Structure formats: structure tokens, C-alpha cells
Amino acid sequence: xxxxxxxxxxxxxxxxxxxxxxxxxxxxxxxxxxxxxxxxxxxxxxxxxxxxxxxxxxxxxxxxxxxxxxxxxxxxxxxxxxxxxxxxxxxxxxxxxxxxxxxxxxxxxxxxxxxxxxxxxxxxxxxxxxxxxxxxxxxxxxxxxxxxxxxxxxxxxxxxxxxxxxxxxxxxxxxxxxxxxxxxxxxxxxxxxxxxxxxxxxxxxxxxxxxxxxxxxxxxxxxxxxxxxxxxxxxxxxxxxxxxxxxxxxxxxxxxxxxxxxxxxxxxxxxxxxxxxxxxxxxxxxxxxxxxxxxxxxx
Amino acid sequence: xxxxxxxxxxxxxxxxxxxxxxxxxxxxxxxxxxxxxxxxxxxxxxxxxxxxxxxxxxxxxxxxxxxxxxxxxxxxxxxxxxxxxxxxxxxxxxxxxxxxxxxxxxxxxxxxxxxxxxxxxxxxxxxxxxxxxxxxxxxxxxxxxxxxxxxxxxxxxxxxxxxxxxxxxxxxxxxxxxxxxxxxxxxxxxxxxxxxxxxxxxxxxxxxxxxxxxxxxxxxxxxxxxxxxxxxxxxxxxxxxxxxxxxxxxxxxxxxxxxxxxxxxxxxxxxxxxxxxxxxxxxxxxxxxxxxxxxxxxxxxxxxxxxxxxxxxxxxxxxxxxxxxxxxxxxxxxxxxxxxxxxxxxxxxxxxxxxxxxxxxxxxxxxxxxxxxxxxxxxxxxxxxxxxxxxxxxxxxxxxxxxxxxxxxxxxxxxxxxxxxxxxxxxx
Numbered sequence: 001x002x003x004x005x006x007x008x009x010x011x012x013x014x015x016x017x018x019x020x021x022x023x024x025x026x027x028x029x030x031x032x033x034x035x036x037x038x039x040x041x042x043x044x045x046x047x048x049x050x051x052x053x054x055x056x057x058x059x060x061x062x063x064x065x066x067x068x069x070x071x072x073x074x075x076x077x078x079x080x081x082x083x084x085x086x087x088x089x090x091x092x093x094x095x096x097x098x099x100x101x102x103x104x105x106x107x108x109x110x111x112x113x114x115x116x117x118x119x120x121x122x123x124x125x126x127x128x129x130x131x132x133x134x135x136x137x138x139x140x141x142x143x144x145x146x147x148x149x150x151x152x153x154x155x156x157x158x159x160x161x162x163x164x165x166x167x168x169x170x171x172x173x174x175x176x177x178x179x180x181x182x183x184x185x186x187x188x189x190x191x192x193x194x195x196x197x198x199x200x201x202x203x204x205x206x207x208x209x210x211x212x213x214x215x216x217x218x219x220x221x222x223x224x225x226x227x228x229x230x231x232x233x234x235x236x237x238x239x240x241x242x243x244x245x246x247x248x249x250x251x252x253x254x255x256x257x258x259x260x261x262x263x264x265x266x267x268x269x270x271x272x273x274x275x276x277x278x279x280x281x282x283x284x285x286x287x288x289x290x291x292x293x294x295x296x297x298x299x
Numbered sequence: 300x301x302x303x304x305x306x307x308x309x310x311x312x313x314x315x316x317x318x319x320x321x322x323x324x325x326x327x328x329x330x331x332x333x334x335x336x337x338x339x340x341x342x343x344x345x346x347x348x349x350x351x352x353x354x355x356x357x358x359x360x361x362x363x364x365x366x367x368x369x370x371x372x373x374x375x376x377x378x379x380x381x382x383x384x385x386x387x388x389x390x391x392x393x394x395x396x397x398x399x400x401x402x403x404x405x406x407x408x409x410x411x412x413x414x415x416x417x418x419x420x421x422x423x424x425x426x427x428x429x430x431x432x433x434x435x436x437x438x439x440x441x442x443x444x445x446x447x448x449x450x451x452x453x454x455x456x457x458x459x460x461x462x463x464x465x466x467x468x469x470x471x472x473x474x475x476x477x478x479x480x481x482x483x484x485x486x487x488x489x490x491x492x493x494x495x496x497x498x499x500x501x502x503x504x505x506x507x508x509x510x511x512x513x514x515x516x517x518x519x520x521x522x523x524x525x526x527x528x529x530x531x532x533x534x535x536x537x538x539x540x541x542x543x544x545x546x547x548x549x550x551x552x553x554x555x556x557x558x559x560x561x562x563x564x565x566x567x568x569x570x571x572x573x574x575x576x577x578x579x580x581x582x583x584x585x586x587x588x589x590x591x592x593x594x595x596x597x598x599x600x601x602x603x604x605x606x607x608x609x610x611x612x613x614x615x616x617x618x619x620x621x622x623x624x625x626x627x628x629x630x631x632x633x634x635x636x637x638x639x640x641x642x643x644x645x646x647x648x649x650x651x652x653x654x655x656x657x658x659x660x661x662x663x664x665x666x667x668x669x670x671x672x673x674x675x676x677x678x679x680x681x682x683x684x685x686x687x688x689x690x691x692x693x694x695x696x697x698x699x700x701x702x703x704x705x706x707x708x709x710x711x712x713x714x715x716x717x718x719x720x721x722x723x724x725x726x727x
Contacts, residue, residue: 015557017694038588039536049594049598050535050595052535052536052563053535053536053537053586053594054535054538054594054595054596054598054617055535055588055593055594055595056592056593056594056595107443135665176312189476
């Protein structure tokens, strides 16, 4: 190991790969996981207070709720820190593409990577923005989905290097009358909730739960899986992180827990998050519920 | 120990600070269920020290004998105890040799017989009495150790440096409650002992009241279930713990009693606990945070300092807000005890000024104290103040009484540190 730099706080020499200063104990790069956002000390307690300066870590993402309305209905999303994690490393985005089309993205930061919360936030925002702009300029749903994943992947890759790569999963859904298009990389999921509930995604993960696809500087080129689905009747598309589906893995279980998803997206999302919290809330929980109406796609 | 006594901490504060605000106040209510009280598991040790100086002659020594005998009657079987007589030296009364002896019907009777033969003759050197008590307790490091010290006079047969050295020798070794009988003792002297040894001081103007008081004190001592409890206070780096005060049942500034307890933490001794509730006022000066930021300004734990065992913990928080309605609100409990501390200070300052002949300052201080006592509901304090000043409730003006009984002055001084509790629990 060679000395590559100096600690920005105390000027102590820092070796390559070290996240925290050996001398003063503070984070060498701002935003390092486990570092206090106020003083940089690697001394965060489980209750969210820094053991050095006492500052409680930011809570803006601890619990968020969003809603987006079109003529066909109102989609909703809820994201929650859960009970065990000190911060929410999930991120979500919802956007109205046009009067009848809604796009949603859920990303789950990979906890073993640095700054996973930054990765997921960047991916969700970039992905949703790309979906909107591509769809509005006439791209097909599949093509728009692929472009959005590529842009999100590129944006996350710029957050780090191969050795220091913030990473996250990605799943998107475009819901328009008559058609649903999902795309994903990783183990965040989409479900169809209606007559005959079905899981729309297949996890990019080994049986042991190791991810086989993700977004990040160490991920190489991301080739998402993309699927289009044409439901027969009304219902809802549910997009979520594993903080929810770990408690309700099968489509039948998910549908049973969300009987009014199509008519009450926000209460459904809230209820599902509550259910995950009551079941232990071991991970961050994020869920989008996008109502679906059968009909011919407007074009 | 199989059953740990239960402690709880409740924190009363307004955590909201204005932008740039630095000073965080909180009142901590620490309550011990004293679960072990029904069957006290911890070993107890008791030393009763009776002043037998020449001035105790006549009525006082007779009442002191009865009081000490009542205390002995209150000791449980198995408690280790001794009776010490104090003059210019300390004398073992019972047992005759320098050690503690276990209470049983036989030893209790023998002790009472020995107390019955106490005679008043000699000087006063309290430090030496206490030093003997400390030595008697020495073989019982883990027991709940308590002493009662009764005197009627000034500590005039030892130099103050020797007294201070004796007190330092005793610090942390046992808890001592002090009682002054008559009107010739000095409140400041007994307060110094009781403060250092984490006990109480009380005036007993009439020797006849000694017996009941001693019995009550011994009963309280027997109810203690856990010895050597400390408040462990963590504060953020670059913060300053301005003070830690016990504010109920009596005022006791613990700030200078800190011993370091790991990074950014210090222990403040509170002595031994039975089933009781005490309150502490903590003030921390922190580095201001940005609006919206929340900080743990202090993390207060009730611990056994020797083992680090934690009985309870509470957070004192700071949250910077740009909403003045939030940040200007003063917590009722903090306000109440701030007022109680101010009241005690006014009384002590006023009495001191009176002693020094500064009648103007004395009148101003005691007059303000009288107004404050009435407002805060300290009825007893108001009554005691009325023995020293004439107060006109209409105009709020005060006049020093020309002739004040010494006992009235002592009572006011000694009881100035006793606080009232908030009558109703404020919703915080």
C-alpha cells in the first residue's frame, strides 16, 4: 500500500482504499457510508446520532410518499427506511408521460457498495427523466425502457470508479391503457395485480441472493431484461424493492395483501409498507402502485 | 445479584433552539422502583455518630441517647453497625473495639445500653468522627453504607485544612445525613459534609424531635436497595457541559463532582437509592447546527460506575428551528427548577449579606426571595422567610426584622435547598 493522499480533516497520510482516517477517524470522502454527515466521524450509533458530534443523520428519505395523476387514474409511491437500517437507500420516481401514461422507477442501493443511497437516487431520477423524454419524442416503450436503463447506468457509473462503485438495482414500468412495459436489472420487482395476478420480472440473482445484474461503475454494460404485458382487464402494476417482496414473494400473496390496488393506489402502498414494517422492516421498503385501465393505447 | 432494581429516566425539555442557539436545558426525572426494597438483597452498614461535646449536656444528650437508640431499633437483623461518640476525638461506643458488628436482638440491646451511658464532655472535631466511620466501613466495599451525624455545635477543635482532608478521605466511601440540633451549629459546615457525602442536612430545633427523625432516617437507609449509582453524561465533541444539578428533592450542584468515564463522558455520583424519585437539571452548550438539524446534546445514563451496568438512559436533544413559536417556548419543568435554584441562591446570599452587615443587599435579596417563594408555591419557605423579614404582599416591599431568633435563621438557611415539585405534570 502506498500513501495516496492526506486526510482532509487532519492532514494525516491516507492509504489507497481507506474510507476513514486512521488518525482522526473521520471519513476521507464526504458521504461515505457510515460517516456522520456533519463531522465525518465513523461513529454513527444505531439510533441515528453521531457518537462524536451528536448530530442526527438526515431523515429526508426516512419516509416519503408521492402521487402522480393522469386522466386514467392516480399512481402512488411510498418509500420507507424500515426499522433496521439507519437510512433509506431505496429511491423511487413517478412521472406522467401524457394524459394516460405513467412511468415509474424503483431502485434499491446495494448495501455492500459505497454510497448506495446516492446510487439509487441518481438512477431513479435519471431513469424516470429519460423515460419521459424518450416517450414524448416518440420512442416505443421497449426502446424507451432500454435507453432509460442505459442513461441511469451511465449516471450511476460516474458516481465512482471500478474500485469504489456505488451500486443499485433498477426496475421501471410504463403503464398506458392496454399495455404495460417493464424493464429491470437486479432483484427489484414488478407485479401485475388484477384477475390472475402474476410477477412480471425475473430476479437477476443467484439462488443465494447474490445479484447478477446491477447499475454501477463496476457493472460493465448493463443489459436490462424488458417485457411487455397486455392485461385483459383492469388492475394495477406494483413496482417494489425486496424490502416489500421478501415478506410477500409470490404474486398471489402480493395480490391478496393489496385487494384494492387499482382503486386506491396510495392507501394500498401505505398499507403494504405498514405490513412490511409490522413484519420486521428489516430492509428499506419502496412500493409504487400504478392503476391500469384496459383500452386501446392512444397514439 | 439476581434482581436489578428498576430505574427510569424521563426527559423534560424544549428541544427547539433558534438558529444559532447554543444552550440546551433539560430536567431529567430519575425514578427507582426499588423493586428490591421488599427484600433488600444488598448488604447494609450503618454508623451512628453522636456529638457528646460539653455543650450537649442537659436536655440535649438525653434526647440524643433516645434518638440513637431509636435508630438502633430500626436496624434490620444482619445489618453491620456501630455507634460512635464524637468530641475532639472519635470514640467507639459499641461495639467497644473498632469494627462493625451484625445487628441481632442481643447486639441491639447491648448497643442501646452503651448509648444510655453516653455523657456530654469534650470538644468538637467532626472530621475525625467521619474518618473513623470511613475506616469502620472499609471492610464492606459493596455494602450500602450510611452514617448519621448529629451535632449541636461548631467544628472548633480541628483546623479547617484538617477537616477538609478528612472529608476528602471520606468522599465516595459512604453516604452521610447530618442533623443539627439547637441553634449553635453552623449550616455551612454540615452542608459541606452532606454535599460531599451525598446526604441531607436538616435542622432539629427541638431535641425532642430527634427520636422520630433518627428513626425515619434509619428507615430510609434500610430502604436503600442499590449503592453507588452515578449519572453518566455523554456530550458531543466541542460541547461544554455547563452544569449537572440535582434539583429535587434538594438542590445539589454535582458539576464539580465529575469523574471521566470514557470518551466524551463523565460520571456524577448520586449515592444510594431506594424507591424514590429525584430530578436533575442538565445544561449543555453545543455548537449551533443548521436549521432542521437534530443533535443529541447529551446522552444521560443511570449506571453502576464500577461495572458500567446501565439501568436506564435518556436523550437530551437539540433541534434548530426557524419557527420562533417553537424555539421561544420554555419547558415548564426547566422553568420551575430554574426558579427554585434562584430562590435558594437569593436566600443564601441574603443571609450572608445580613451576617456581613450589608442590610440593604440582605433586604433586597430576601425580599425578592419572598416574592418568588409565594409565586412558586414554596409555602414553607415563605413562612420561614417571614421569620426573618416583614413582607408587605401589597407593595412587595420587605424590611429586615430587628430581632431574629438564631434558630429561625438556621432553619431558613438549612431548608433553602429543599425544592417543591411541580404540582401537576406538564404535558411536554
